[in-house]
Amino acid sequence: MRIATTIFLTDETITPVRLARELEQRGFHGLYLPEHTHIPVSRETPYPAGGELPAEYGRTLDPFVALAQAAAVTERLALGTGITLIAQHDPIDLAKQAATLDHLSGGRLTLGIGFGWNVEEAADHGVEWATRRSLGSDRLALMRALWADEPTAYEGRFASVRASHAYPKPVQGQRGPVNGPRTLIGGAAGPRLFAQIARDADGWLPIGGRGLTQALPKLRTEWEAAGRDPGHLQVVPYAVVPGPGKLAHYAELGIEEVVLHLPSAGETEVLRALDAYAAHL
Template sequence: MRIATTIFLTDETVTPVRLARELEQRGFAGLYLPEHTHIPVSRRTPYPAGGDLPREYGRTLDPFVALGQAAAVTERLTLGTGITLVTQHDPVDLAKQVATLDHLSGGRFTLGIGYGWNVEEAADHGVEWATRRELTRDRMALMRALWSAEPTAYEGEFGSVRASFAHPKPVQAPRGPVVGPRTLIGGGAGPKLFAAIAEHADGWLPIGGRGLTESVPKLRAAWEEAGRDPKDLQVVPYAVLPDPGKLAHYADLGIEEVVLQLPPAGEPEVLRVLDGYAAFL
């Protein structure tokens, strides 16, 4: 099983360069970074985990800039977003960022996407909350048009792009309905999410990894109903606090990668936690 990590990198934590080097030297598989452009001080949206919103949410580094630094100082470490808030980006610009990072890293990028939870943050980007899933689907389709081998136009409900020259292209070859880098969708288990994964992704990023015994068979059923090859489905438990029993359970479910949560802390504490996680490599 591949052991990757995620962390809220901020202006107060270990740096992307130092962390990436340590991860690769120690044999970890990857680094995934979350995204929040800003956190409005006045908001009604509750923190999904309960209680006060942790300090790091309002100090998060831009994941693409940070992952670009990580890519430059590593050769094998995979790089991903967990998750990119697609609705908060111009899709033409985002397609270029994704393709460039994947190209410069030699195809090491995973695009984790999701629908978000902070209504006020999304509203400042002009997002209508009720249609965010449809907007995400539309923008992913537009980006796939730009990533296609030949100039391809796209006309959608929320946006369009002319047939265009758009290079570099993502490294990974198209597979079924998916064009572009490895794409995983985060979110809670349910028919809408599983239908979206089967339609335009490579798999699922379930936060925390709970309830997979019940939910993975349902996802596999939706996947196969959409005509996708069962062996291609990827389930990657995300932001996991590990123990041997939990990882063994994931392995029994056929899971090949897990993303462990690192603390949003300075270098000494992060390296101490990595030392503990090394037992799972």
């Protein structure tokens, strides 16, 4: 099983360069970074995990800039967003960012995307909350038009782009209905999410990994109904704290990659966590 990591990197934590070097030297598979552009102070949306929102949510580094630093000092380390809030981005700009990072890293990018939980943050980006999923799907389709081998126009509900010259292209090519970087969609299990994964992605990025025994058969059924190859579905439990038997349980479910949660902290604490996680490599 491939063991990757995720962390809220901030202006107060270990740096992307130091962490990336330590991960590659120790044999970890990858580094996934979350995204929040800002956290409005006058926020009514409750923190999904309960209690007070941790301070690091309002201090996160831009994931594409931080991952570019990580790419520059490593050769094998996989790079991922976990997750990119796709509805909050201009899709033409995001397509360029993702393609550039994938190109410069030699095809190491996983684009983890999601639709967010913070209504106020999304509103500041002009996102109407009820349409955020449709908006995200529309933006992903536009990005894929720009990633196509030949100039391809796209006309969607929310945005459009003319047939264009748009380079560099992502390293990974067409696979079924999907092109561009490996794409995983985050979110809670359910028919709507699973239909979207089967239509638009390479797999699922479930936070915490709970309930997979019940959810995976439903996702696989939706995947196969969409005509996708059963062997190509990727499920990557995200922000997992490994406990006794947890990784073995994932392996029994056919899961080949897991992303372990690191503390949002300075070098000493993060490296201590890596030492503990190294037992699972």
